[in-house]
Amino acid sequence: MKITxxxxxxxxxGAEIMLYKLLVSLRDEKVESLVVSLMRNGPITQRIKALGVxxxxxxxxxxxxxxxxxxxxxxxxIRTFNPDVVQGWMYHGNIAATAxxxxxxxxxxxxxxxxxxxxxxxxxxxxxxxxxxxxxxGRWLSFFPYSIIYNSNLSAxxxxxxxxxxxxxxxxxxxxxxxxxxxxxxxxxxxxxxLKVAESVLLVGHISRLHPMKDxxxxxxxxxxxxxxxxxxxxxxxVLFLLIGHGVTSELSKNPAIRFLGERSxxxxxxxxxxxVVSSSAWGEGFPNVIGEAMAxxxxxxxxxxxxxxxxxxxxxxxxxxxxxxxxxxxxLQLIENKQERKTAGKQARKRIKENYSMDKxxxxxxxxxxx
Numbered sequence: 001m002k003i004t005x006x007x008x009x010x011x012x013x014g015a016e017i018m019l020y021k022l023l024v025s026l027r028d029e030k031v032e033s034l035v036v037s038l039m040r041n042g043p044i045t046q047r048i049k050a051l052g053v054x055x056x057x058x059x060x061x062x063x064x065x066x067x068x069x070x071x072x073x074x075x076x077x078i079r080t081f082n083p084d085v086v087q088g089w090m091y092h093g094n095i096a097a098t099a100x101x102x103x104x105x106x107x108x109x110x111x112x113x114x115x116x117x118x119x120x121x122x123x124x125x126x127x128x129x130x131x132x133x134x135x136x137x138g139r140w141l142s143f144f145p146y147s148i149i150y151n152s153n154l155s156a157x158x159x160x161x162x163x164x165x166x167x168x169x170x171x172x173x174x175x176x177x178x179x180x181x182x183x184x185x186x187x188x189x190x191x192x193x194x195l196k197v198a199e200s201v202l203l204v205g206h207i208s209r210l211h212p213m214k215d216x217x218x219x220x221x222x223x224x225x226x227x228x229x230x231x232x233x234x235x236x237x238x239v240l241f242l243l244i245g246h247g248v249t250s251e252l253s254k255n256p257a258i259r260f261l262g263e264r265s266x267x268x269x270x271x272x273x274x275x276x277v278v279s280s281s282a283w284g285e286g287f288p289n290v291i292g293e294a295m296a297x298x299x300x301x302x303x304x305x306x307x308x309x310x311x312x313x314x315x316x317x318x319x320x321x322x323x324x325x326x327x328x329x330x331x332x333l334q335l336i337e338n339k340q341e342r343k344t345a346g347k348q349a350r351k352r353i354k355e356n357y358s359m360d361k362x363x364x365x366x367x368x369x370x371x372x
Contacts, residue, residue, distance in 0.1 A: 001372050002032045004081055006074070006097040007089035009039035010055070014289055015089050015118045016044045018151070018174055023051055025175070025363040031372070034081045036074060038066070038092055063130065066096060074100040078111070085370045088145070089116045091134040098144050108146075112371065115148045120286045120307055121158040139163035147369060152286035152308040170369055173308070174287045175362030176353055181296035183350075184272040191273035195259065201238045202336055205274040205294075207267065210247030213284035215304075218325045219243075220253050222280070225329035226336070227257045239336055244270065271297040275342060276335050279303045282322045287312065292357055295349035300342050302331040312357075316348040 005023075010016050023033055035048055037057045048055055056077055058070055078086065078100050088097035094115040101113045115138075124132055142148060142164040149170050150156040160166040192199060208214040223241050230239065239257060246263040264270060271277075277294035278301070279285075285307035292312060294301050301317040303309040310319045318335070320327035335342050 001030065001085065001370070002034075002081060002083040003085045003087060003370070004034045004036060004078055004083040004097075005087050005089060006036045006038070006093045006100070008037070008092040010035075010037045010042040010044040010048070011040075012043050014174070014287075015116070016042070017289065018118070019089060020044050020047055021175060021177065021359055022363065022366060023048060023053055024177075025359050027051065029363075029367065029372070031367075034077070034083065036077060038070075038096055065130075066099075071096070071099050071103065075103045078104050083111055085112050085114065087114045087116060087370075090118060091131065091138060094145075095134060095137060095141070098141055102144070113145045114370070115142075115145045116151075117148055117155055117159055117164075118151050118286055120152070120155050120284055121162065122283050124162055135159075135162065142168060149366075149369065150286075153311070154307050155286045172362060172365045172369065173312075173357055174289055174292060175359035176289075176292045176296045176357055177359050178296055178350075178354055180268050181271055181293045183298045183346075184269070187269040187272040191270060195240075195242075197240055198238075201240050202275045203240055203242055203273060204276045204278060204332060204336075205242045205244065205270065205299075206278050206280065207244045207270070207290045208248075208279070208281070209245045209263075210252075211284075213282055214245075215280045215282040215323065216243075216248070216252060218282070218323050218328065219278065219280035220255070220258075221325035222278075222328035222332065223253075223255060223258060225325060226332050227255060229329070229333055230336075235337075237336060242270070242274070267293065268297070271299060274299050276332065277301045278328065278332060279309065280328060281306045281309075285309060291317075292353055295346075296353045298346035298350045300335055300345035300349060302328055302335070304328075313349070314352055316345045316352060 033053045035055045039060045041057050045055055086097050086101050088094035105111050147170045148168045149172050151174055156169050206219055241258045242261055244261045244264055250260045271293055277299050279291055281304055287308050291301050301313050303313055303319055304322050305319050318331035
């Protein structure tokens with residue numbers, strides 16, 4: 001089977017990372033892949049090339065509308081590669097894939113077209129003008145793909161509500177590498193040595209880039225509440241909060257219980273060193289990777305009820321309403337004060353990921369949908 005993947009760019013977003021993980025898992029299958037990036041190369045490009053997968057870049061810039069020459073070049077790439085399947089990723093990739101397939105095989109006798117929608121859509125009017133235009137164009141063209149793959153139930157529901165054909169819906173959630181994300185005592189010790197903190201110090205992590213939808217403000221209020229509460233009762237348990245992600249710096253808070261680590265490339269190592277992970281997102285999440293990665297690492301989670309977060313953690317995590325810093329603080333305190341609950345919840349969390357979201361399971365779902 002030959003598959004062409006068409007994606008907006010190859011930065012380090014959730015869709016790009018999921019595409020990379022899928023390509024890794026497909027190495028054991030009889031699948032030949034071509035990846036086409038509409039925009040720039042990014043950090044994921046070399047990682048994909050290292051798998052032996054060819055990557056083509058069309059070089060569009062932010063805000064550009066694809067010219068006829070760009071679409072024709074894409075059509076020629078598809079004609080040369082002659083795939084069985086064309087898989088679009090995200091709004092731009094889906095529309096570009098549709099245009100190219102229509103020109104190459106208007107009757108869809110040679111190639112199957114699939115879309116992949118990973119965005120949540122709370123209010124279409126709040127989207128940028130071009131994004132809103134693409135969403136509406138997608139609604140009109142949603143009859144064309146063989147199916148529309150969503151990574152969350154919420155995303156599927158929201159897009160169907162604005163007119164995407166519901167009969168085309170297929171839910172395939174994100175998958176996780178259980179060999180990469182797992183408990184690792186050595187990594188735990190290495191990070192603590194790097195940070196110069198004792199084994200007895202409890203580490204609570206928050207991993208995301210600085211963006212309004214991640215709601216760092218609510219997180220910081222919750223941390224202040226936790227620190228004040230522990231101080232007021234004279235708790236002996238020392239807690240250190242690690243905030244990790246692009247743009248996350250000490251300018252956000254001077255609380256001495258917080259350590260800002262910035263952007264890191266060793267997230268599996270960090271995950272295995274944490275005792276609790278918290279996600280404070282206010283909107284925009286479909287299927288948050290960080291939650292699945294933490295659970296695979298046997299780390300219990302406190303999450304806000306956005307996207308499929310509550311469904312992912314199930315009964316093995318704690319769920320708070322968006323913006324409820326008191327609930328987040330209380331949930332963190334309960335886990336901080338109960339080591340056995342943390343341990344039990346962590347083990348059950350990994351079991352849940354293994355049974356429902358392992359990368360091997362997700363790969364098989366894609367192959368089945370593609371007709372392999």
